[in-house]
Amino acid sequence: MKKLLFFFLVFTIHITANAADGFSTLEERMSGKEFKETGLQKLTDEELAALNDWLRRHSVATLENAAARPASGSASGAGPTEDMRGFENQPKDSPSDSLGKVIHGTIVGTFSGWSAKGTLFRLTNGMVWQQTENATFAVKPVENAEVTIQKGLMGNWRLSMVGYNSAVRVKRIK
Numbered sequence: 001m002k003k004l005l006f007f008f009l010v011f012t013i014h015i016t017a018n019a020a021d022g023f024s025t026l027e028e029r030m031s032g033k034e035f036k037e038t039g040l041q042k043l044t045d046e047e048l049a050a051l052n053d054w055l056r057r058h059s060v061a062t063l064e065n066a067a068a069r070p071a072s073g074s075a076s077g078a079g080p081t082e083d084m085r086g087f088e089n090q091p092k093d094s095p096s097d098s099l100g101k102v103i104h105g106t107i108v109g110t111f112s113g114w115s116a117k118g119t120l121f122r123l124t125n126g127m128v129w130q131q132t133e134n135a136t137f138a139v140k141p142v143e144n145a146e147v148t149i150q151k152g153l154m155g156n157w158r159l160s161m162v163g164y165n166s167a168v169r170v171k172r173i174k
Helices: 002-018 032-037 045-068 095-099
Strands: 102-106 110-114 120-122 128-131 137-143 146-151 157-161 167-172
Touching: 128 157, 137 157
Parallel strands: none
Antiparallel strands: 102 146, 110 137, 120 128, 128 167, 146 157, 157 167
16 A cells, blocks of 8 residues: 555656646756856846746747748648647647647736636637636736646646636637
C-alpha cells in the first residue's frame, strides 16, 4: 500500500511539473555576462518583471497569430492553418497540437468574472469560449482582462484570470 501511495505521489508531482507553460525568464535564458552586456541589470525588479511578462504574452501571441493567419501567396493552401485548440474531436496530430496546451488571451471589453453556466468569453484573438459549469467568481470590473485557458488532464479546458487562483471549465464555441 505504501508503494502504491508513493508511486501516486511521484506521478502527481511529475504531471504538475509538466503542466507549467515552459516560459523561461530572461535571467534564466542569459548568462550573467549576457545579462550585464545588454544592460538589463539596470532595470528595477518591477521593470524586469514587466519585460518578462511582455515577452511571455507576445511569444505565445505570435504562435497563435501565425496559426490563425491563412497562408498568403500559396496556391496549394499549405502552411499555417486556423488555430483549432479547444474544439471537440480534434485529431491527436492536428497542427494545433504544436501550439501547446496553454492559451494566453485578453477578454474584449469589461470583465467582472463569471456567474452562470453559459457565460460567454470573447477574446481579442477571435476565440469565443463558453462556461460549462455552474460556478461564480467576481472581481472589480477590469477593461481587457488578461486570461489563461489551459487544457486539463481529461481534455477539459479551464479559464482563469491572470493573477487570480479561481478557474472555470469552458468549451470553445468559435
